[in-house]
Amino acid sequence: MSDLRVGVIASHNGSNLRALHRASLAEDARFEIVLVISNNSGSGALAFAREQAIPALHMSGRTHADPDDLDEAMRIALRDHAVDWVVTAGYMKKVGPRTRKEYSGRIVNIHPALLPRHGGQGMYGQAVHRAVLESGDRVSGPSVHLVTEGYDTGEVIAQTEVPVQPDDTVESLAARVLAAEHTLLPLVMCQLATGQRLYLNIKPDYSS
Numbered sequence: 001m002s003d004l005r006v007g008v009i010a011s012h013n014g015s016n017l018r019a020l021h022r023a024s025l026a027e028d029a030r031f032e033i034v035l036v037i038s039n040n041s042g043s044g045a046l047a048f049a050r051e052q053a054i055p056a057l058h059m060s061g062r063t064h065a066d067p068d069d070l071d072e073a074m075r076i077a078l079r080d081h082a083v084d085w086v087v088t089a090g091y092m093k094k095v096g097p098r099t100r101k102e103y104s105g106r107i108v109n110i111h112p113a114l115l116p117r118h119g120g121q122g123m124y125g126q127a128v129h130r131a132v133l134e135s136g137d138r139v140s141g142p143s144v145h146l147v148t149e150g151y152d153t154g155e156v157i158a159q160t161e162v163p164v165q166p167d168d169t170v171e172s173l174a175a176r177v178l179a180a181e182h183t184l185l186p187l188v189m190c191q192l193a194t195g196q197r198l199y200l201n202i203k204p205d206y207s208s
Contacts, residue, residue: 003029003030003032003193004031004084004189004192004193005031005032005034005081005082005083005084005085006020006024006031006032006033006034006083006084006085006086006087006189007033007034007036007078007083007085007086007087008020008033008035008037008086008087008088008089009036009037009038009086009087009088009091009095010036010037010038010043010045010088010089010090010091011038011040011045011090011092011093012043012044012045012092013044013045014036014043014044014045014046014048014049014089014090015178015181015182016087016089016090016110016181016182016185017033017036017045017048017049017089018048019181019183019185019186020033020087020089020185020186021033021048021052021054023186023187023189023190024186024189028190029186029189029190029193030190030193030194031085031189031190031192033049033054034054034055034081034082034083035054035055035056035057035078036048036054036055036056036057037056037057037058037074037077037078038056038057038058038059039058039059039060039061039093040060041058041062045090055081057077059073059074059077067096068096070096071095071097071098071099072096074095074096074098074099075096075099078099078102078103079102083103084106085103085106085107085108085189085192086099086103086106086107086147087107087108087109087110087185087189088109088110088147089109089110089185091109092124094151100147100149105146107146107147108144108145108146108147108157108188109144109145109147109152109154110142110143110144110181110184110185111123111128111143111144111145111152112129112174112178112181113128113131113140113141113143113177114139114140114141114143114159114161115143115145115152115156115159116156117132117135117137118131118132118135118140119143119151119152119153120151120152121151123152126170126171126174129170129173129174129177130170132173133164133168133169133170133173137164138163138164139161139162139163139164140161140163141159141162141180142160142162142177142180142181142184143156144157144158144159144184144185145157157188158184158187158188159184160180160184162176162177162180
């Protein structure tokens, strides 16, 4: 069986990219990261990719002023690197319609809340965790979902729960959810690489 070829699109530090890369080095991972794209030329994601000798491209409104041209260039870059699945990990832009069509059913995003709660336009970064705390939710955690036209509306294929503590701040909750993302996303890619497509609802044992 050939390894699943994964393209990662990120905007900032790329901590989920790093987690995916670590997981891909395991003997039984069955996936490899073959391309990293970022809309931020100075992103940590691009720097990390270059350090690891992973093909890395800056693609944004600066490189392609026309959004349609940018979308087409991204689609071609993913195709030219023979990408099988695309992961958007902290990507602060919408994936364009050409790329979505080319990779329909093969683009996943990780969102820092238990969708369908706290998703949609504007729900990213600290805004998500603030919304969780203000809602009084006792549980949060990341969701992996398929990317479609709407914000966070695609099928959820994996989630893991992170309890909300009484003294949580936006920052403390964000840190724990991010740590859970670093476990969940590699697990999803490992399953996809072996041909599985099972809904995962991981509930860690927090009693210890």
